[in-house]
Amino acid sequence: MTSELILLMQDQEIRKAFGLRLKELRKQKGWTQKELARQVDIRFAQLNKYECGMHIPPIERLIQLSTALGITLDYLVMGNEENIQPLHNRRLMERLKELEQFDHEDQETIIKMIDAMIVKRRVEGAISPIDNPGS
Known part of the structure; x- marks a missing residue:
């Protein structure tokens, strides 16, 4: 420091x-x-x-x-927010703000669903080169 x-x-x-x-x-x-x-x-x-x-x-x-x-x-x-990446998708941002009002348990459920979608996308991306070797 x-x-x-x-x-x-x-x-x-x-x-x-x-x-x-x-x-x-x-x-x-x-x-x-x-x-x-x-x-x-x-x-x-x-x-x-x-x-x-x-x-x-x-x-x-x-x-x-x-x-x-x-x-x-x-x-x-x-507290410098310059390096914080803003969300560019307005609809997504509005929904995330709305979700902040949900109780903790519902927030955790939604976070787990989002995490599952992210993992699914990563797995699909990792598998696709094997499925399409000529690509």
Whole structure:
């Protein structure tokens, strides 16, 4: 971590903003603090301190958190949305926003259906060269 970033993360407002962002991202995934803490191999109490803006994780932990949450390190640390890829399909985006209002169980069901479709497409893509050797 650069010395500028270390100094920046010592600022209380930035720590609080980081903590709120971390908490919101965790909740968007439908995870408890214990679930996220388990995924990045830290104690629940430590994650709670991060979310409260009391502490900032070391760079290795920041990377683990950003990976687990599926977001860029830049967004996790600074809230910079420049590197976030927007959805270009308006209908898809509208439906995803609507799905955020569903309860957690229904969201998980839909995510599993989407995951199944993605796996199906990948498998079909992997098999098609075998089916069509001349292509």
